[in-house]
Every structure is written in C-alpha cells, then in structure tokens.
Amino acid sequence: MGGEQAPVAGDGTIGKACDVLDQVAAFARPVRFAELLESSNFPKATLYRFLQTLTNQGMLSYDPDRQTYTPGLRLVRLAHAAWTQSSLAPIARPFLDALSRETGETVHLAQLDSNQVLYVDKRNAAQPIEMYSQAGKVGPAYCTGVGKAMMAYLDDVALDRAASQQSYHRFTDKTLTSEAALRADLDLIRSRGYAVDDEEHEPGIICIACPILTSGGRMLGAISVTGSTERMTFNQLETWVPRVRRVAEQIGAEAQAWRFPETRQSAETDRMQAT
Amino acid sequence: MGGEQAPVAGDGTIGKACDVLDQVAAFARPVRFAELLESSNFPKATLYRFLQTLTNQGMLSYDPDRQTYTPGLRLVRLAHAAWTQSSLAPIARPFLDALSRETGETVHLAQLDSNQVLYVDKRNAAQPIEMYSQAGKVGPAYCTGVGKAMMAYLDDVALDRAASQQSYHRFTDKTLTSEAALRADLDLIRSRGYAVDDEEHEPGIICIACPILTSGGRMLGAISVTGSTERMTFNQLETWVPRVRRVAEQIGAEAQAWRFPETRQSAETDRMQAT
DNA sequence: AACTTAGTTTCATTATTTGGAACTTTGAAA
DNA sequence: TTTCAAAGTTCCAAATAATGAAACTAAGTT
Numbered sequence: 370m371g372g373e374q375a376p377v378a379g380d381g382t383i384g385k386a387c388d389v390l391d392q393v394a395a396f397a398r399p400v401r402f403a404e405l406l407e408s409s410n411f412p413k414a415t416l417y418r419f420l421q422t423l424t425n426q427g428m429l430s431y432d433p434d435r436q437t438y439t440p441g442l443r444l445v446r447l448a449h450a451a452w453t454q455s456s457l458a459p460i461a462r463p464f465l466d467a468l469s470r471e472t473g474e475t476v477h478l479a480q481l482d483s484n485q486v487l488y489v490d491k492r493n494a495a496q497p498i499e500m501y502s503q504a505g506k507v508g509p510a511y512c513t514g515v516g517k518a519m520m521a522y523l524d525d526v527a528l529d530r531a532a533s534q535q536s537y538h539r540f541t542d543k544t545l546t547s548e549a550a551l552r553a554d555l556d557l558i559r560s561r562g563y564a565v566d567d568e569e570h571e572p573g574i575i576c577i578a579c580p581i582l583t584s585g586g587r588m589l590g591a592i593s594v595t596g597s598t599e600r601m602t603f604n605q606l607e608t609w610v611p612r613v614r615r616v617a618e619q620i621g622a623e624a625q626a627w628r629f630p631e632t633r634q635s636a637e638t639d640r641m642q643a644t
Numbered sequence: 645m646g647g648e649q650a651p652v653a654g655d656g657t658i659g660k661a662c663d664v665l666d667q668v669a670a671f672a673r674p675v676r677f678a679e680l681l682e683s684s685n686f687p688k689a690t691l692y693r694f695l696q697t698l699t700n701q702g703m704l705s706y707d708p709d710r711q712t713y714t715p716g717l718r719l720v721r722l723a724h725a726a727w728t729q730s731s732l733a734p735i736a737r738p739f740l741d742a743l744s745r746e747t748g749e750t751v752h753l754a755q756l757d758s759n760q761v762l763y764v765d766k767r768n769a770a771q772p773i774e775m776y777s778q779a780g781k782v783g784p785a786y787c788t789g790v791g792k793a794m795m796a797y798l799d800d801v802a803l804d805r806a807a808s809q810q811s812y813h814r815f816t817d818k819t820l821t822s823e824a825a826l827r828a829d830l831d832l833i834r835s836r837g838y839a840v841d842d843e844e845h846e847p848g849i850i851c852i853a854c855p856i857l858t859s860g861g862r863m864l865g866a867i868s869v870t871g872s873t874e875r876m877t878f879n880q881l882e883t884w885v886p887r888v889r890r891v892a893e894q895i896g897a898e899a900q901a902w903r904f905p906e907t908r909q910s911a912e913t914d915r916m917q918a919t
Numbered sequence: 920a921a922c923t924t925a926g927t928t929t930c931a932t933t934a935t936t937t938g939g940a941a942c943t944t945t946g947a948a949a
Numbered sequence: 950t951t952t953c954a955a956a957g958t959t960c961c962a963a964a965t966a967a968t969g970a971a972a973c974t975a976a977g978t979t
Binding site (some may be wrong): 381382401402403406413414417436 | 924925926927928929934935936
C-alpha cells in the first residue's frame with residue numbers, strides 16, 4: 370500500500386486541481402490569471418478552466434472588479450470539519466489552556482502535513498484570542514521543536530521520506546543543515562523523550578517539545594512551550610519538560626479514548642435471516 | 645430534516661470530488677467506505693478511487709486501523725489562506741473587538757457560502773450564553789440576523805437562487821417558514837437598513853445585524869450583536885443599531901481600500917475619478 | 920486609430936474517468 | 950478449523966471528459 374515516489378502533480382485531474390489551489394494559496398494575496406499562468410505549467414485554456422470550475426465550486430473566490438482569485442470560503446467550511454474531526458485541537462484544548470496559564474509562555478499544538486509542521490492550535494503568552502486564525506500556519510519540520518519531536522517518532526519508511534523532503538535551509542547559525550545532523554538529533558530526542566529548538570529557526574527563540582503518542586506508539590502530533598532568550602535561559606525552560614511531557618501523555622490518552630475506540634457493535638445487533 | 649445531498653451536480657471530475665469532500669465532512673465523524681457508498685450515488689469503484697486520490701492528496705485523512713475517513717489537514721492549511729485573504733475577518737478584527745468591548749454582547753462576522761451563513765469570526769459575550777456558532781461553522785440564512793441582512797442585499801438573480809435554496813425548517817414558532825414571508829422581511833430590512841432575529845432560530849436568542857457593503861453596493865458580509873431575552877429586551881438591543889451600522893460601514897470601507905491595491909500602477913495613477 | 924496585452928472561447932484529438940464484474944480480504948458463525 | 954457473507958480492492962473495454970493550439974474578444978497603451 371502506498372509505495373510510490375511521485376511527489377505531487379500525479380493523481381489525475383484531482384491532483385492538478387489541488388495543485389492549483391495550492392498555487393493560489395501560495396501567493397498569499399489576490400492573484401491574477403496571468404500570474405498563475407506564469408507560475409504553473411498549465412496551458413492557458415487548461416488553467417482557465419480549472420479556475421472556472423474551482424471558483425464555481427467555491428473552492429476559489431473570484432473578484433470580478435479586480436479580476437483576482439483567492440482561496441474560497443468553502444475551504445473554511447470544510448476545514449472546520451477537518452479541524453474538529455481530524456485534528457487533536459478539540460481534545461487538547463483544555464490542556465493547552467492549563468499549560469499556557471501555568472507557564473505564561475506561548476504554547477503550540479502541531480501535527481504533520483506533507484512532512485511540514487502544521488500548527489493546529491496555539492496559546493499566546495500575551496493574548497488569549499482563541500480564534501483559529503493562528504491554526505493552519507505551516508513551518509519547517511527539521512528546525513522546530515514540534516517538527517523534530519514528531520519526526521523522531523515516525524516509522525522508518527515515513528522518516529526516510531520526511532527526512533529527504535526537508536529543505537535544510539540555514540535559518541540561523543544553529544540550524545541543522547544536513548539529514549545526518551538531523552538524524553543524530555532525532556536519536557537524542559528518542560533517548561530522552563523530548564525535543565529542543567535552540568534558536569535553530571529564529572534567533573532568540575528557544576523551545577521544548579514533546580511528541581503525542583498512542584499507547585501503540587503511533588505518533589499523532591506534538592506540543593511545545595516556547596520562550597525567548599531575552600527573558601529566560603534554556604535551563605529555565607527545561608524545567609517545564611516533565612509538565613509538558615505529562616500533558617502530551619494526557620492528550621495522547623484522550624485521543625486514544627476518543628478516536629480509536631472501536632464501537633463497531635452498533636448496527637450488527639439485529640440480523641435477520643436472508644437466504 | 646435528513647442531511648441528504650443537494651449538490652451542484654456537474655463541474656466534471658472536480659465537482660464530484662468536492663461532493664465527496666462535502667459528504668465526508670457532513671458525517672461529522674470518522675466514516676467508513678460503506679457508509680459513504682450508501683449516502684452517495686457513486687458506484688463502488690468510482691467512490692473508491694475518489695477516496696484514494698483525495699486521501700493521497702491530503703484532502704482526506706484515512707485511519708488504517710479503523711478504516712475510516714475524515715476531512716484532511718491539508719484543508720486546514722488551505723483554509724488558513726482563505727480566511728486570511730478572502731474573508732473579511734482580518735479587516736474586521738479591530739472593529740469586532742471594539743464592538744464586543746462596548747456592547748459586552750456576542751458579536752458575529754459572517755459571509756455567504758453556498759447560500760448558507762458562514763461565520764468567519766466571533767467575539768463572545770462577557771457573560772457567555774449558550775450558543776451555536778464558531779468560526780468556520782455554517783448556519784441557515786433565512787432565520788438568522790446576519791443571514792437575512794446579507795440576503796436582503798443580494799442582486800435579483802442571486803436572491804432568487806438563494807431564497808429557493810433555503811430549507812425553511814421551523815426551528816421555533818417565530819421562524820419564517822416560507823419564501824414569501826422571508827421576502828417580506830427582506831423588504832423591511834432594506835427599508836430600514838438592518839435585520840433582526842427575534843428568536844427565529846433559537847428560543848431566547850435575539851439579534852440585530854447590518855450588512856457590509858461596498859460603495860458600489862456589493863454585499864460582502866454582515867455583522868451582528870446577539871443577546872438573550874433573559875437579560876435584555878429587544879428595544880434595549882436595538883439601541884445598538886446605529887453603532888453596528890457604523891461599524892459595518894467602516895468595515896466595508898476598509899475592505900474596499902484593501903482589495904484594490906494589488907496593481908500598483910492603476911491604483912496610483914488612476915486617481916482621477918472620485919467614488 | 921493602431922497596437923499590445925490580458926482574458927475567453929472553440930473544437931478535433933487524446934487521455935482519463937467510468938463502472939460492471941470479478942477478485943481478495945475480513946471477520947464472524949458453524 | 951472451515952465456511953460463508955460482507956466489505957474492500959482491482960481490472961479493463963467503453964464512454965466521457967480533459968486537453969491545448971489557435972482564433973477571438975475586450976481592455977488598456979502609444
């Protein structure tokens with residue numbers, strides 16, 4: 370099952386349509402037809418029809434005055450379902466609240482999507498805004514606490530693929546810029562049970578992160594507590610590790626209770642005889 | 645009413661794929677292949693391939709242990725872009741904050757999606773009352789303040805379609821349950837410039853709402869202030885109408901200012917005509 | 920008015936989707 | 950264990966939808 374190498378752009382019409390959605394989203398601003406035509410490999414007419422169809426479906430939004438496309442509101446509706454059903458956010462919410470209150474620091478809940486870190490919930494040190502505007506942001510996996518915490522607990526096949534797909538861009542002089550260096554850190558993470566980000570992504574930003582696992586060892590996501598070097602040392606931040614780990618375990622246990630419990634004896638009760 | 649399908653039918657492969665996404669989302673829980681097969685009109689093999697492709701694309705998430713599908717996290721990523729770029733939420737945020745602070749009541753920002761109300765942002769009341777809404781959630785248009793405020797300012801063609809697509813389900817004994825009754829209320833809304841929801845959707849919940857319009861009269865969305873009959877009368881709530889209308893106008897003006905500057909040349913050189 | 924660029928439509932060709940049916944796996948009953 | 954029905958997966962010829970070069974229209978520029 371699922372042993373293929375084609376990264377993207379496969380999957381026929383649907384795959385192409387998803388590519389177009391990504392393209393539009395990547396611009397992060399209203400985008401004209403000509404701009405999309407340039408940034409994609411699709412012929413004019415083909416791209417045009419994709420945009421028409423996706424707009425018609427509400428997956429894209431079109432501004433007739435400006436002649437620009439943006440991702441459509443239907444995605445917001447669908448994502449609400451995704452966030453509710455398929456993310457850890459609803460389960461983790463009370464735990465994040467508590468952790469944020471106790472530490473007074475920024476708390477993140479993340480999951481892996483296409484081998485990138487997808488933040489699905491967040492508590493700010495300053496503002497307790499609970500909107501999911503923050504959710505949906507993506508970041509690199511190889512140089513963030515949550516990213517490394519998650520990668521460390523992938524199975525071999527998934528890890529190979531994930532590790533090979535990282536960009537290893539040097540954000541700071543502490544960024545791990547090779548697969549070998551990353552894998553060494555992942556070994557360390559597994560041995561001590563938590564990950565650290567010591568200014569590997571942003572200067573002055575440090576963080577500790579723990580994976581969220583099922584009892585069977587399947588990796589579901591990660592949580593982190595982030596601090597700034599201006600306000601605290603790494604050792605101070607690490608005092609929160611036991612607490613974070615405990616919260617991660619609690620979320621994992623809750624997730625297992627909610628998502629994995631098999632209640633399959635529902636409709637099987639009355640079985641009539643059919644010959 | 646059973647959640648049967650009333651999809652937009654056509655649009656080829658992409659439209660069908662979107663239908664499948666909606667179907668999965670509609671279950672609001674992890675769903676098995678056989679359940680989807682039953683609730684859709686697709687042949688087995690066709691549905692199977694759609695699910696495979698969509699899962700492969702991250703638009704759906706598949707749990708191999710339980711053999712269930714849920715909407716995928718890629719939607720969350722895409723929706724973040726949609727929410728940021730194509731909703732009024734980023735523009736309206738400071739205004740909602742102010743309105744929420746001033747009134748102390750629940751404030752909603754909504755837009756239309758497939759002739760349903762899509763809530764794109766929300767501020768809770770100081771004393772939160774029990775209510776059904778959240779960003780990304782959808783609700784009926786014909787019996788909510790924001791819904792009627794928006795419908796009242798649709799153009800004739802769009803209104804005809806929207807009005808005919810409402811379910812007119814009777815939620816309370818005050819719900820408008822016919823297109824004629826709705827249209828009469830819409831006329832009233834247009835004449836006074838704001839909509840009310842007098843316990844038409846939920847008993848004890850009342851609300852006033854104003855449309856957000858461009859200077860050209862295009863309807864972009866609506867905002868509302870909601871209260872509870874236990875804590876206030878309708879007349880008390882209506883004292884906020886001028887304030888809400890003013891905020892809606894401000895958001896409309898901001899939206900117009902924000903949507904335009906994406907072509908520097910025409911935005912700066914074409915200053916000849918005042919609006 | 921002529922020209923340039925951006926966006927839209929057409930249509931014969933080609934590639935993809937389609938779905939009935941056969942096949943394999945699963946899980947539970949005999 | 951063996952048997953069986955249901956659930957899930959694969960196959961392939963026919964049907965259909967996607968394709969994209971080119972022609973066309975609209976909008977803006979010289």
